[in-house]
Amino acid sequence: MTRTTPDAARIERAVQDALQAWGREPTQLLQVLRHAQEPLGFLPPAALERIAAELHVPIARVRGVMAFYSFLYPASPGTYRVLFSDNITDRMRGSTDRLREMSQRLWVEPGKVSEDGLVSLDRTSSIGLCDHAPAVLVNGRPVPDVDAARAAQLCDLILASVPLEEWPPELFVVEDKVRRADVLLNDPLRPGEAIRAALARGQASGTGPQATLDEIKAARLLGRGGAGFTTGVKWESCSRQPVTPRVVVCNADEGEPGTFKDRLLLGRHADMVFEGMTVAAYGIGASQGFVYLRGEYRYLLDALQATLERRRRDGLLGKDICGQAGFDFDIRIHVGAGSYVCGEASALVESLEGKRGIPRNRPPRLAEKGYLGRPTIVNNVESYCTSALILLHGADWFRSRGTARSSGTKLLSVSGDCARPGIYEYPLGVTVREVLADCGAAGTIAVQAGGPSGVCIGQDEFDRRIAFEDIETGGAFIVFDGSRDMFEVARHFAHFFAHESCGFCTPCRVGTSLLRNLMDKIRDGKGSLHDLNTIEELATLLHHASHCGLGESAGRPLLGTLQRFRPAYERRLGSHAVEPAFDLDGALARARRMTGRDDPGAHLGEPK
Numbered sequence: 303m304t305r306t307t308p309d310a311a312r313i314e315r316a317v318q319d320a321l322q323a324w325g326r327e328p329t330q331l332l333q334v335l336r337h338a339q340e341p342l343g344f345l346p347p348a349a350l351e352r353i354a355a356e357l358h359v360p361i362a363r364v365r366g367v368m369a370f371y372s373f374l375y376p377a378s379p380g381t382y383r384v385l386f387s388d389n390i391t392d393r394m395r396g397s398t399d400r401l402r403e404m405s406q407r408l409w410v411e412p413g414k415v416s417e418d419g420l421v422s423l424d425r426t427s428s429i430g431l432c433d434h435a436p437a438v439l440v441n442g443r444p445v446p447d448v449d450a451a452r453a454a455q456l457c458d459l460i461l462a463s464v465p466l467e468e469w470p471p472e473l474f475v476v477e478d479k480v481r482r483a484d485v486l487l488n489d490p491l492r493p494g495e496a497i498r499a500a501l502a503r504g505q506a507s508g509t510g511p512q513a514t515l516d517e518i519k520a521a522r523l524l525g526r527g528g529a530g531f532t533t534g535v536k537w538e539s540c541s542r543q544p545v546t547p548r549v550v551v552c553n554a555d556e557g558e559p560g561t562f563k564d565r566l567l568l569g570r571h572a573d574m575v576f577e578g579m580t581v582a583a584y585g586i587g588a589s590q591g592f593v594y595l596r597g598e599y600r601y602l603l604d605a606l607q608a609t610l611e612r613r614r615r616d617g618l619l620g621k622d623i624c625g626q627a628g629f630d631f632d633i634r635i636h637v638g639a640g641s642y643v644c645g646e647a648s649a650l651v652e653s654l655e656g657k658r659g660i661p662r663n664r665p666p667r668l669a670e671k672g673y674l675g676r677p678t679i680v681n682n683v684e685s686y687c688t689s690a691l692i693l694l695h696g697a698d699w700f701r702s703r704g705t706a707r708s709s710g711t712k713l714l715s716v717s718g719d720c721a722r723p724g725i726y727e728y729p730l731g732v733t734v735r736e737v738l739a740d741c742g743a744a745g746t747i748a749v750q751a752g753g754p755s756g757v758c759i760g761q762d763e764f765d766r767r768i769a770f771e772d773i774e775t776g777g778a779f780i781v782f783d784g785s786r787d788m789f790e791v792a793r794h795f796a797h798f799f800a801h802e803s804c805g806f807c808t809p810c811r812v813g814t815s816l817l818r819n820l821m822d823k824i825r826d827g828k829g830s831l832h833d834l835n836t837i838e839e840l841a842t843l844l845h846h847a848s849h850c851g852l853g854e855s856a857g858r859p860l861l862g863t864l865q866r867f868r869p870a871y872e873r874r875l876g877s878h879a880v881e882p883a884f885d886l887d888g889a890l891a892r893a894r895r896m897t898g899r900d901d902p903g904a905h906l907g908e909p910k
């Protein structure tokens with residue numbers, strides 16, 4: 303990191319290092335930008351020009367990509383860049399107070415860089431540490447559990463300009479809180495076991511890779527990333543495409559606020575993730591693999607790379623994997639740069655291709671035309687882990703857990719108002735009430751399952767089940783007790799969606815902003831019944847008219863809380879008639895002062 307603009311030699315070195323690591327293909331643009339930024343702290347115009355020239359892409363494209371990703375900086379964010387995670391769980395645990403305290407101590411306004419260029423403070427969407435809220439990233443490194451004492455310690459270190467490498471290591475320790483383990487988290491899968499089982503199954507049946515596809519289909523595995531698509535169908539459809547090479551992509555973007563189970567799998571069970579990707583590659587006949595790791599998890603990268611290296615040495619990646627002639631497959635890790643919509647599978651593929659993460663039109667589906675037009679599967683981290691276990695133990699074993707329609711177990715990321723936040727693995731079909739009892743929740747009034755784009759569950763629904771036939775969730779399970787104001791929760795989610803909308807389609811770009819503004823208007827006591835109706839109409843319109851899942855779900859938390867916690871909205875309403883958000887009479891006060899008039903005739907309506 304640097305406070306001043308780096309000189310030409312430093313810029314050139316950073317650009318050349320990035321090019322050496324990633325090559326000169328335009329598809330590597332995002333990775334080259336990200337890599338070059340690491341030693342420079344930001345991307346000065348000279349670096350952008352050099353990268354554009356080396357990759358033979360227009361400078362406008364480079365600038366467009368840069369502007370899309372919030373972790374690419376056009377100006378120095380200071381020697382220390384402190385980003386506060388801004389999930390509702392962080393706010394519930396005092397992040398607003400911590401931000402204010404640090405802002406006062408460091409003499410810097412949130413969103414700005416201090417005048418001496420030492421430090422910047424800002425908020426960012428959830429960083430996947432809701433079990434350690436409030437949490438911050440300092441120059442990309444996570445600092446969990448930031449209470450007042452820890453915030454003061456961070457300020458001391460920053461003000462004394464202590465280099466990050468010399469900070470007490472315990473500040474960065476992220477403890478994995480596994481509260482309940484079942485087959486996935488308990489299973490001591492040895493590297494290579496599932497691959498050998500898949501090869502053996504293919505040999506025994508005489509059907510080769512088809513046996514892998516058959517086993518996954520027989521297991522009735524539904525994707526663990528939230529949408530619940532049938533994994534076997536996706537894989538088989540990809541395997542039938544005439545085009546090669548085919549591509550396996552692991553979606554490790556984990557951007558849904560409230561979810562942090564993939565962090566655990568990537569940190570503790572990386573072999574299982576890679577093993578699942580490798581059996582998928584065998585099944586669909588892929589030779590190329592990618593992990594799309596969210597930028598907020600950059601700190602996991604070195605350990606993941608080391609695991610990949612070990613697997614290459616052990617013959618579990620590369621050529622003729624496990625001695626199977628012609629089974630060639632390898633995995634590369636791409637790191638994201640702070641964009642929630644890039645978790646959407648087609649946006650993710652765009653981002654992998656070095657572009658802005660704008661969701662694609664479908665058809666064609668990714669299984670037909672994905673990464674660089676090649677047949678591609680995109681699955682969640684947990685889906686790959688589960689696939690490895692299915693290949694090892696068989697479909698019957700997998701189906702023996704869960705419900706008839708939802709086989710197997712599911713990891714839940716539990717956070718919010720409970721005594722024991724952390725990761726819980728349950729057979730699908732577990733009731734909300736059971737989870738609440740296990741995590742030590744008391745006086746719960748609501749659970750937000752699946753994060754902001756999921757569902758809000760009220761007290762009368764706690765006997766409902768976490769299962770694809772009832773409550774679908776990618777894993778987030780946020781608990782709210784009676785001290786929480788569900789209107790404020792929904793307002794926070796409205797801000798989240800307005801901030802994360804990629805702006806590509808009008809219903810979402812405009813609709814999410816209107817919803818945010820309406821919620822702010824109600825918070826300010828200026829809302830009316832008419833506004834509540836407008837919220838319902840807008841949320842429905844967004845659901846039907848948006849281009850991708852982000853816009854489709856952006857109104858859900860508002861509809862859910864309006865249905866279950868309507869009094870929290872109604873008690874804030876200024877009047878039951880139409881009430882403008884803008885105070886026109888107030889806005890004319892300056893003109894009245896200038897003209898020396900304050901008589902009733904100079905006011906609109908009643909003088910105030």
Ligand SMILES: Cc1cc2nc3c(=O)[nH]c(=O)nc-3n(C[C@H](O)[C@H](O)[C@H](O)COP(=O)(O)O)c2cc1C
Nearest residue numbers: 525526527553555556557645646647681682685851
């Ligand atoms: C806005 C948005 C964000 C998403 N984020 C993620 C994510 O972080 N991780 C994930 O696995 N799926 C995410 N998805 C779902 C993916 O589009 C896709 O369905 C999933 O990766 C497929 O994997 P699965 O079938 O194994 O669940 C997101 C979808 C949308 C619309």
Ligand code: SF4
Nearest residue numbers: 805806807810850853
């Ligand atoms: S729905 Fe929203 S996030 Fe999705 S493409 Fe449209 S503007 Fe972008």
